[in-house]
Amino acid sequence: MSIVQIITIIGSIPLFSLRTFLPAFLTALLLTYPDYFPGLEDVPPVPEDAFISRNWVLIVLGSLSLLEIIGDKSTEVRNLLKNAETYLKPISFLAINLSLLDESSVDVLQEVQWAAFDPLWILLAFGTLFVHWLATLRKDFLDFLESIDEDDNLFIGKITSWIEDSLVLFGFLLLIWTGILMVILYATAITFFVFMRKRYNKKLEKQKLKCPACGEKNLPFAVKCRNCKQLQPQIYSIGIFGEKKKNLVSNIQKHQLNLISHRKCAECGNKLNSTRLFQNCHFCGNAHFQSPTVKEFIKYQDKKFYKLAGLSFLIGFVPVIGFLTSALMANIYLFSPYRRYISKGTSFLTKIFIKFITFLFFIIGIALGFIAAPAYIVLRYYIWKKKFTSRASKPHNFPSSVEKV
Incomplete structure (x- = not known):
């Protein structure tokens, strides 16, 4: 050599x-x-x-x-x-x-x-x-x-x-x-x-906190201990990118819905590897979507949708920036929580179609953002919500230990 x-x-x-x-x-x-x-x-x-x-x-x-x-x-x-x-x-x-x-x-x-x-x-x-x-x-x-x-x-x-x-x-x-x-x-x-x-x-x-009951280390936004299932005395909020926030949780159910939107276990807060809706957490064994349920999660997302759709109409009056800001916020808060439960292969054609309509709405949004932004959010939200709800009724999303809701 x-x-x-x-x-x-x-x-x-x-x-x-x-x-x-x-x-x-x-x-x-x-x-x-x-x-x-x-x-x-x-x-x-x-x-x-x-x-x-x-x-x-x-x-x-x-x-x-x-x-x-x-x-x-x-x-x-x-x-x-x-x-x-x-x-x-x-x-x-x-x-x-x-x-x-x-x-x-x-x-x-x-x-x-x-x-x-x-x-x-x-x-x-x-x-x-x-x-x-x-x-x-x-x-x-x-x-x-x-x-x-x-x-x-x-x-x-x-x-x-x-x-x-x-x-x-x-x-x-x-x-x-x-x-x-x-x-x-x-x-x-x-x-x-x-x-x-x-x-x-x-x-x-x-950042992990010791459980006062058994001493197991848990994520800072865990609701219950992954080992003994004890409710944790300090539960920190989770940010939009899955990071720990400084403030403590005041509403546990809302916090659990927020964890679910990140495809994390509603109890121990660990990431779920599978895109199946109904599965058992491989860290603590919690049955996902048992509590809160799918209906509660959709209702939680719908509330955010109504607020953001109305906000997009107002900021849509700002040319270009208004539409882009609305689209970014909708991607993070509305669409991603649904997309995380849809496998990459099945959503490929959907994403191609969405990119096409995104381009069309962007052209319209240059001058008519107050119309294009809400319309864009409504259409895309309907598409991802429809795919999510259809997966909720498919048998392959249910492990043998979890009953269909």
Whole structure:
């Protein structure tokens, strides 16, 4: 294994942890057409008979990269591939470094100013495992962002995706020009992220409150202890992104309905993994939607709908901003509580239709926001409420231990 190959391995690790096919496509493009890259105009390309320079390889990798970039902007596609990516990325990384870097490719890379350091401690197996570890770390980070903005109402997912695309392109170019700097920058960023993650987990652990009856630690917005089911003396409110608020709960039933709207257990406050309406919490065993019931939850949402629809009429008189503000508030307070109980696959076509009507209402809302905003909220609320109530009557939403209500 040459020094060039070792530098390629160590430098491409963070790139492949972010994207599966884009780094591979950029590598193939560099070796086939180095004059496309700034500062490499005098570097000769690999021979035409080299595997990596074949047209079909470039077309396949380019097409897969484009599909990856587009698909990652969709919440449904991103969630579908999230678990598989932790294995696809190491495989892609290994294939590029074993198969695509043939002797003719290495000859070209020798002309590129890759920064070098001691290659003896760099192994390909280590690189593959490290890509898998970083990809898993990225998945955990995306899960955390999803817990904050599950339906991408604030476009956190899309913004993160565009940042990752930029990091791959920037990192690849930086690896060509000054590989050692690129490695240092990415290593620093990864270290900082791991540090912040541990700090966040410690903060969450500190927020937990001990049950006075059994000593079990519970979330600050838990109504009952997850272990002994004792009513907790201090129950903190939960924010719109699932965070702990400073004020204590005064109305327990309203607080439980708020927990349900975040797809959290109405008793222990932990996140429910399944989108089924009627399920048992895997932390405390509480039967979800037994109390409060589905009817009470819908009534709770309807009250918010009437208030927000009226408010949207008033703020709709403000051009553009009024409509956008109404749409954002409706996404967070009205639509997301229903969407969290609808599986991603079944809501895909619905979301495509909604995006189309959103665009139409936005055009109308530029001048007639006081009409477009309420109409938009009424139509979308009806669509998501209808899908939610239809799921409430389907048998697969009922575990054997829970009776249909």
